[in-house]
Amino acid sequence: MVDLNRRTTIAYLGVVAVAAPVFTIASPPAMADPAEDLYVPLRYQNFKRGTVHSLDPKTRGLVVVFDDVGRVKMKASDMVVKTTTGYPGNAYSELKEGQTVDVHWFDYLDFLIARTTPAVTSHADAMVAQGARIESFPGSEHKVRLFKTTGMVVKTYPEHSAVDIINASTGEPDAPAPNSGEVIRLPQIQTEPGRAALATLKAGDQLTAVYSVQSAFRIAIVR
Numbered sequence: 001m002v003d004l005n006r007r008t009t010i011a012y013l014g015v016v017a018v019a020a021p022v023f024t025i026a027s028p029p030a031m032a033d034p035a036e037d038l039y040v041p042l043r044y045q046n047f048k049r050g051t052v053h054s055l056d057p058k059t060r061g062l063v064v065v066f067d068d069v070g071r072v073k074m075k076a077s078d079m080v081v082k083t084t085t086g087y088p089g090n091a092y093s094e095l096k097e098g099q100t101v102d103v104h105w106f107d108y109l110d111f112l113i114a115r116t117t118p119a120v121t122s123h124a125d126a127m128v129a130q131g132a133r134i135e136s137f138p139g140s141e142h143k144v145r146l147f148k149t150t151g152m153v154v155k156t157y158p159e160h161s162a163v164d165i166i167n168a169s170t171g172e173p174d175a176p177a178p179n180s181g182e183v184i185r186l187p188q189i190q191t192e193p194g195r196a197a198l199a200t201l202k203a204g205d206q207l208t209a210v211y212s213v214q215s216a217f218r219i220a221i222v223r
Contacts, residue, residue: 038132112210
């Protein structure tokens, strides 16, 4: 990431982010197909042991501290439940600050990067309404929440797969909304399609982006 002060001129939407090669485009797409299969590839999953730092029961939010990457803020999906067979897991309601936990989660994933047009807006809204699934993960259909972010491109950083925009939307659900007109940095783009789309953008372009919410799907209390 570019070394810039977090709040003086840049507000980050995501600190840790990877992108899914699903529908990341630079030119206007066709209208979204309701049958479009939106999914998160398994290669973007994370499985780490960490310590619960804080909880937000109103949004099923949690912050976990990992030794190698530090603090990671995520949401516990509806699939975080008590399980006694197969892969063991615990319910969100069982979590407490200070516990050591094994967490299976997916980072922010970009599903759409495109210049804003009426067709792009319609496509993005349809994607958000539909949600996504996890590849080869039974029962995950529509469980991955997506959110849309829009704004004017201020600067791109192709070498860091990053872009700053002047915010014009509410951004991630359940998170404090950036101020309208605030310069924010979108989660990092790491796929080749995303980088190709980023390479076509320039300052002044209106951008629409769709990302998945950084989500946990299994949490097991160790102690």
